[in-house]
Amino acid sequence: MDSPVLSNFSWECRKVLLPLYADISKNFHAMKKLFLILSFSLCLLVSSAASQKPLPVVEIMGNKYYMYESKKGETLFGIARARHWDDSELQRINPQAISPLKKGMKIFYPVADNDGAQSGTAPAVSSESEVKELTHVVGKGENVYSIAQIYNMPVEKIYRFNPSARNGVKVGQVLALQPSPSDAPVLSEVKDRNPNFYVLGANESIKDVADRYNASVASILALNPGISPDRIVAGTKIKLPKKGSGLVTVSKVVETPVVENFDIYTAKSKDTWETIAEMNGIESEMLEKANPDVKNIKKKQVIAVPKIVTVTEQKEVTERDARETTPEGIRSIYQDVHKVSSPHELTKTVKVAILAESPEARKDTEFIRGFLTGLNRMKDSSYRIVLKVVNGAGNEASAVDSLKSFNPNLVFFTGDRNLPEYVKAYAESNMTPVVNTFDVKSEDYLHNPYIIQLFSPSSYFNECVASNAYSKFGDRLLVIIGKEDKGDQLATELVRLWDPRRIKYLPEGVGGPETFADNEKYLFYAYTVKRQEVETVLKDVASVKEELPFADIALLGRPNWVMFDEALASEFHRVNTYIPSRFYLDGNSPEAKEFYKAYRNLFNYMPSKSLPLYAAVGYDTSTYFIPAMGQASNDINLLRASSRTIQNEFDLKRVSNWGGLMNPPVYLVNFTPYDTIDKIVIQ
Secondary structure: OOOOOOOOOOHHHHHHHHHHHHHHHHHHHHHHHHHHHHHHHHHHHHHHHHHOOOOOEEEEOOEEEEEEEOOOOOOHHHHHHHHOOOHHHHHHHOOOOOOOOOOOOEEEEEOOOOOOOOOOOOOOOOHHHHOOOEEEEOOOOOOHHHHHHHHOOOHHHHHHHOHHHHHOOOOOOEEEEEOOOOOOHHHOOHHHOOOOEEEOOOOOOHHHHHHHOOOOHHHHHHHOOOOOOOOOOOOOEEEOOOOOOOOEEEEEEEEEEEEEEEEEEEOOOOOOHHHHHHHHOOOHHHHHHHOOOOOOOOOOOEEEEEEEEEEEEEEEEEEOOHHHHOHHHHHHHHHHHOOOOOOOOOOEEEEEEEEEOOOOOHHHHHHHHHHHHHHHHOOOOOEEEEEEEEEOOOOHHHHHHHHHHHOOOEEEEOOOOOOOHHHHHHHHHHOOOEEEOOOOOOOHHHOOOOEEEOOOOHHHHHHHHHHHHHHHHOOOEEEEEOOOOOOOHHHHHHHHHOOHHHEEEEOOOOOOHHHOOOOOEEEEEEOOOOHHHHHHHHHHHHHHHHHOOOOEEEEEOOHHHHHHOOOOHHHHHHOOEEEEEOOOOOOOOHHHHHHHHHHHHHHOOOOOOOOOOHHHHHHHHHHHHHHHHHHOOOOHHHOOOOOOOOOOOOOOEEOOOOOOEEOOOEEEEEEOOOOOEEEEEEO
16 A cells, blocks of 8 residues: 555656655664664753752952862763863863862862853853943923933933823933833843943942943043042942043063962861961962862861962053052042142142134123123132133134143133034033033033033023922912913913912903902913013003002013013012023122222223123123132032122032033022012022
């Protein structure tokens, strides 16, 4: 009968295949038996290998060795075959291990870099498992876009880890940016990790991170200027440089002590680790490492003794800064990287450059003159001040060359929009702080560690003002006057914070007193920006206040209302007006009068009016930054808050250790009903 295997073939094919099939069938049972024997043998081998117990590993002079305790009668050849070790290498490392071996004799074998699985020891922990969770606490004025800029990551990645962030984020909210290995698998995939950042653990130092990631301490400090070596705590977030950053590899002939092999010593009475070590010319600590199972040496106990020889060889050696080994040395590296003066210098030198975008423009001229007025006030100070004005209106390369040759500690850029690329590049490549003096829209400080944002950006400013207004007046009815201005970010923030049931909209204007109650508390806010319209709002609110004397009324103005502080001062006072602003100069204050007098004495006329007063910005920056830099030995991280400024407050804060600095203070200028002006500083 035909085989079912051949039934589908034609008769011609079957005549050829039938003899072959018969031979295969005839030998099938024999082949099957052989296959079963081979499978059984293989299973025994696998089972034998799997049943081997993990061997202890000892580390001596940077090299790791498996330590095996022999059984009575074993041979080195048999151990090598069972462990899949090289027999000749095993004999070289253990020259005194003569077969048959005695029970309990220690046998050593070097651990290969990729070894571990065959011997039963655990493989080395990968750097992936060392990655700690990276989170960010949302601050005032921050949104998902600005946070993504800080960490140089796609917005979508933040949304993936924090789905609710698509609906906006709140101050104090914690966002996951890099999940920990213990998180859900979907969050702990390697592709979702960000190798550019690291979170310091307990007792970790910058030197530890530098060693682990093969970079110099200087390169880490340069990339993270917000780090001070004196203030490193667990949880500190840093940005990692590329591997090899700051290191130099050279070829050298070096003499290296290595373990040639392991000798055997039988302990005598009164032997100690120290006496045996001295006898064999090694350190006692090394001897103890080679015998981890021996606690107290006894007479006739067999001790493994590493034999050390010096090998001369040509090696590629990574050279590190010798100062990395001590805290004092790392402080010295920090000072070099950030051009910090020695704290022991009796006279501090502060070198400042003004990079004038348009030296002939009124803004730049007034700023420079105000700066010089401040320097004149400090002419008898203990600081040596060196100033250079660089023309930024011409050739960019020439401006950069001029800055490099001068090598200032600080640069002031006078442009008021779009910080030029060459300025940003100069700041980062030369590790020199650049103050972005007038621009309020720039976000370069988020990721460039050497940019200082002098005026708080719009997002921060509006959120800061709104939250402060809510903390003061949140129990009041918020009355919003005028047609909606969708570009009014401050109004948007106020509405977001207020209880919708406590908001009243009056698009046609304030109206008469009948709209309001005499026993209610109100905060008025108007979309109005033009002076004439502002004057109308002030008169209408004042009328309500007069008709309802028991109503508690305050008015929050828009930032540009500060322009009308002289023309509408009396109206502002009548309705208890608060005007938010990044700057405010009270011309009647003693400090302002002193400034005006000094300016007039130097230049024979008064400063030109502007908003802000450009000359006052120059005066404030010089009288704040120069003594502050001198007291801090030019360490920008140690600058303290201002105390004697006339138009601007300064209290610089870093957005991250690898990002730049922002000046968060803003004012709520209160024109009180008592005809006084209070400059309330808020952050």
